[in-house]
Amino acid sequence: MAGYRDVLRTPGVGRIIAAQLTARFPNGMISLAVLLYIEHVTGSYGAAGLVLAATSIGQAIAGPVTSRWMGIWGMRRVLTITLVVCALAITTLALVEMPVPVYMALGLVIGLSTPPIQSAARTIYPKLVSARMLTPLFSLDASLQEIIWIVAPVVITLVATQVGTVQALLLIVVVLAGGGAWFILSPEVGRVRIPRSRRSLGKVLTKPPVLLATVIGFLLIGACAAVEAGVVSTFGHGGLEAGIVLALFSVGSLAGGLSFGHIPIGPWAMARRLAIVTIGLSLTMLSLQVWWLGGTLVLAGIGIAPxxxxxxxxxxxxxxFSDTAEAFGWVATGQLIGAAAGSSIAGFLIDGVGPQGAYVAATGFAAVGLLVAIVFVRGFPDLRRRDPSPIPDTEPVPQIT
Known part of the structure; x- marks a missing residue:
């Protein structure tokens, strides 16, 4: 933990982490809130699923595009415009009743205008800390984001069921606006300028590590999404057990990230961590008893944040450095598509064979990720004797003060 204390003592780091977590908190709320609201208004989970699909498509498209725009127009301008559009779209969704196709179009707008906070934060990190602190900082960030997935769904479900679905959507707008403003107005965001990339959109995927990160992110998050579908199917939407088991899954990830974040990253690091995830998920298929699932998912979770x-x-x-925001945008898009694929495949298997099918799907996703990490191990950089800072651009980068 001493390494994390050193990271958090660095000026600006604690503020940026807290601000970006707050700004991204709605990410853990929006799907449930839209699902509950559209089902309440239309009486159809199918319609709600269509709106959610449109939102996810928008987010997947926007990931690399809006991230790349930050190098053209500046972080603050892109973040502010997308934040305003997204907040207005969610507010309209909450307050105006309309046909399902219009809801879908609005969901697409919400997805397209989702502020690229994650890409911005991870682009800023290398400019805030020394090279030796960057790996622990990435690990701390990956660990603390589990707070979003532990707390946000609980909060939004309570508000939607106890107060109202409209109020739940408006709460998202308030958190998005407040957290987004906090992040955008942070001095560190103003001081870091991303140079305009000279590469065409998507060219960054020709870098094997970026492509591998995108593919493995797709598979890892696909496994997590399948687990979530399986747990909900096992215990029901209203079951207290489902919340406990999913919380244990996230707690395992948080503990793993904080425990192993200081370990140097070699070419086999990904394979070792995915092996933990795969073993834990494979054990879930032995029993659907609540404490067995909770224990095995704690084990699986230990490998996720690392x-x-x-x-x-x-x-x-x-x-x-000029390509970092777009690269992180592609990685985020891979994770979003993975979440959709994991949920869909798990859903079909649940309908066909029952809840066990979801855990089979989750194990399959993780196992394929492990196989990719082993087969393409030479594509993973050896960071044990070098820092994970971006490659410097050849031209001077002016700093905005």
Missing amino acids: ALAVLFAMTSASVK
């Missing part, structure tokens, strides 16, 4: 930390570090270390 694996994400490897993704962030290898992405940062493999590209020029």
Whole structure:
């Protein structure tokens, strides 16, 4: 923990971490809130699913595009515009009744305008700390984001069921606006300028570590999404057990990230961490009893945040600083598509064979990720004797003060 204390003592780091976590807190709320609201208004979970699909498509498209725009127009301008558009779209969704196709169009706008806070924060990190602190910082970030997935769904479900679905959506707008403003107005955001990339959009994916990070992010988050579907199917939407088991999954990830974040990252680091995830998920298939699932998911969770930390570090270390935001945008898009694929495949298997099918799907996603990490181990950078800072651009980068 001493390494994390050193990181948090660095001026600006604690503020940026807290601000970006607050700004991203709605990410853990929006899907549930939209699902509950659209179902309440239309009486159809199918309609709610269509709106959620449109939102996810928008987010997947926006990831690399809006992240790249930050190098053209500046972080604050892009973040402010997307924040305003997204907040207005969610407010309109909450207050105006409309046909399902219009709800879908509005969901697409919400997805397209989701502020690229994650890409911005992880682009700023290398400018805030020394090279030796960057790996622990990525690990701390990957660990603390579990707070979003532990707390946010509980909060939004309580508000939606006890107060109202409209109020739940408006709460998201308030948190998004407040957290986003806090992040945008942070001095560190103004001091870091991303140079305009000279590469065409998508060219960064020709870097093997970025492509591997995107593919493994897709598989890892796909496994997590399948687990969530399986747990909900096992215990029901209103079951207290489902919340406990999913919280234990996130607690395992938080503990793993904080425990192993200081370990140097070599080419085999991803394979070792995904092996933990795969073993834990494979054990879930032995029993659906609540404490067995909770224990096995704690084990699986221990590898998740450390694996994400490897993704962030290898992405940062493999590209020029001008390409970091777009690279992180592609990684985020891979994770979003993985979440949709994991949920969909798990859903079909649940309908076909029952809740066990979801855990089979989760184990399959993780196992394929492990196989990719082993087969393409030479594509992973060795960061044990070098820092994961981005490759410097060849031209001077002016600083805005």
